[in-house]
Amino acid sequence: MGEGPCIHVLVVDDCPIDRKVVEKLLLKTGTFAVTIAGGGEKALEILGLDEENAEFANVNDCKIDLILTDYCMPGINGYDLLKAIKDHTSLKAIPVVIMSSENNPERISRCRMTGAEDFVLKPLHLRDIQRLRSYVKPRTPRTKTGTKRKVPLDMMPESNRSERQTRPAGVVVA
Numbered sequence: 001m002g003e004g005p006c007i008h009v010l011v012v013d014d015c016p017i018d019r020k021v022v023e024k025l026l027l028k029t030g031t032f033a034v035t036i037a038g039g040g041e042k043a044l045e046i047l048g049l050d051e052e053n054a055e056f057a058n059v060n061d062c063k064i065d066l067i068l069t070d071y072c073m074p075g076i077n078g079y080d081l082l083k084a085i086k087d088h089t090s091l092k093a094i095p096v097v098i099m100s101s102e103n104n105p106e107r108i109s110r111c112r113m114t115g116a117e118d119f120v121l122k123p124l125h126l127r128d129i130q131r132l133r134s135y136v137k138p139r140t141p142r143t144k145t146g147t148k149r150k151v152p153l154d155m156m157p158e159s160n161r162s163e164r165q166t167r168p169a170g171v172v173v174a
Contacts, residue, residue, distance in 0.1 A: 007136050008033045012043040012069035012081060013099075018122065022068065022099075025129045032129075035064070040076025043069065047091060049084060064094055065136045070122075071100035071107065079111060086115040095135040099124060 009032050013019045019036055026032040037043040044050045047064065067085065071078035078098050085091045095117040100107070108119040117135040120128045 006033050007031055007065045007133065008035065008063055009132070010035050010037060010043060010046060010064045010067045010069075012037045012040060012067065012073070012078070014039050014070065014073040018070065022124055025124055025126060028126070029129060031133065039073050040069075040078070040081040043067070043081055044076065044084060047085070049088060049091070066132060067094055067096045068132070069096065069098060071098050071111070072102070079107075079114070082111060082114055082116055093137065095137070097132060097135065 009026055011019055011022050011026070011034055013022065016038075019038070023034050023036060026034050035046060037046055041050070067081075069078040069081050076084075078100070082096050082098065085094060085096055092115070096115065097118045097120060098108075098111045098116045099120050099122050101122040103121055111119055118131070
């Protein structure tokens with residue numbers, strides 16, 4: 001098994017064979033956990049953006065770290081899914097990688113300008129999968145509320161009175 005944190009990838013593709021190939025490549029590395037969606041509508045449901053869950057504030061409860069989506073799908077295609085994710089405040093930080101069997105420079109450019117991290121050509125290879133790790137931002141705890149720093153005890157004055165410290169010449173303290 002791979003070392004390091006497990007990266008949760010949402011794979012979105014309407015083709016069962018392509019989904020299986022991508023899933024096997026991801027699982028082979030031992031670094032990824034995979035959730036599968038058979039299309040854009042199902043992906044939105046998993047992410048909590050479908051109409052039924054629209055009123056809930058807890059989007060991305062399943063903690064998706066990366067979305068890997070096919071471009072050409074019926075209904076909501078990869079570009080529409082990308083736009084929906086990037087337009088949503090609590091999801092826009094999730095990296096989205098578009099995959100396609102068509103090397104269309106205009107399509108690639110449009111996806112990149114909308115916020116896609118990458119555009120990879122099918123069939124995917126192990127080197128494509130290994131590159132995905134670099135797009136995932138490390139999770140930071142969301143409990144941090146302030147920016148106060150703790151002062152080590154040995155830096156604290158021994159008395160409870162505040163001590164006036166001399167400042168170097170030319171330093172102004174506002």
